[in-house]
Amino acid sequence: MDVLASVLDQMGRFLVCAVRIVDPETNRVVRERRSDSFWGRFPDLTLSQTKNYLSLSLSKRQPVFHFIHKGNRILLLLAAPFQLSGKTMLSETVVDATGHIFLNGVDLNGEKGLLNRIRLTQAQAVTDELTGLYNRRYIDEHLPSEIHACMEKRHPLSVIFADLDFYKNVNDVFGHTAGDRVLCEFAELLTGNIRKGKDWAARYGGEEFLIFLNNRGYQRSKEIAERIRIAVMNHTFYHDGRAIKITCSFGVLTVDDFSESPTAEEILDAVDKRLYRAKKLGRNTVV
Structure with missing residues (x-):
């Protein structure tokens, strides 16, 4: 099965906006596919952090997740390593998670200002609880x-x-x-x-x-x-x-x-x- 098609199938219930395969050694996009609903460029930040995402994924043995805010939509980046012809590659998938993410049982679409709560949650994840500095x-x-x-x-x-x-x-x-x-x-x-x-x-x-x-x-x-x-x-x-x-x-x-x-x-x-x-x-x- 085609690697990109396999990644798309595994995304299941989410609407996949875009997916690409990156070679971490050269930081080069090998293949890319995007849906008709995906507008704009693939987030530049992910390409510049390819090697870091790879090391984090390998060390944790699980995908790395990163939220992206675009207007009223919540996009979720998933970066995960996989083997292709004996070489470690990185798949980077952007999915539309709006309506699929719940905080304390409340749907994203059901409460005004919930985006701010998500941003707060993200900020807390990278903040040292004691000193207030980054962690x-x-x-x-x-x-x-x-x-x-x-x-x-x-x-x-x-x-x-x-x-x-x-x-x-x-x-x-x-x-x-x-x-x-x-x-x-x-x-x-x-x-x-x-x-x-x-x-x-x-x-x-x-x-x-x-x-x-x-x-x-x-x-x-x-x-x-x-x-x-x-x-x-x-x-x-x-x-x-x-x-x-x-x-x-x-x-x-x-x-x-x-x-x-x-x-x-x-x-x-x-x-x-x-x-x-x-x-x-x-x-x-x-x-």
């Missing part, structure tokens, strides 16, 4: 596309890895509630030192945080990290009237060589090594 899922899904966009525009990009020094001591001495408070206030210090709408910060996990700086060279990015380092060092955190002091170490990496496009994994690995060097140098420093 690891956001990093995994958006860092590859940010890299691709900077490479396309030939703009430098910088990634900062931050780690609170001896954070475990805060939990041990003051308690986990105090530790949570420190993380929240630290998140505020991060967002207060980056450009809203251009840069973003995310909680990578535990006491580790990532900052993405768009169109920023190494020297300027290092200055930003140094500014945050000083702000943290001079800041006094309080919990139940008790003062808490803490410092932070930073690794900074800039990509401004456009001859090759590094993957998100390669960038994260490189900046993590810089953070490790900052720790080895005595902490409370920027490398």
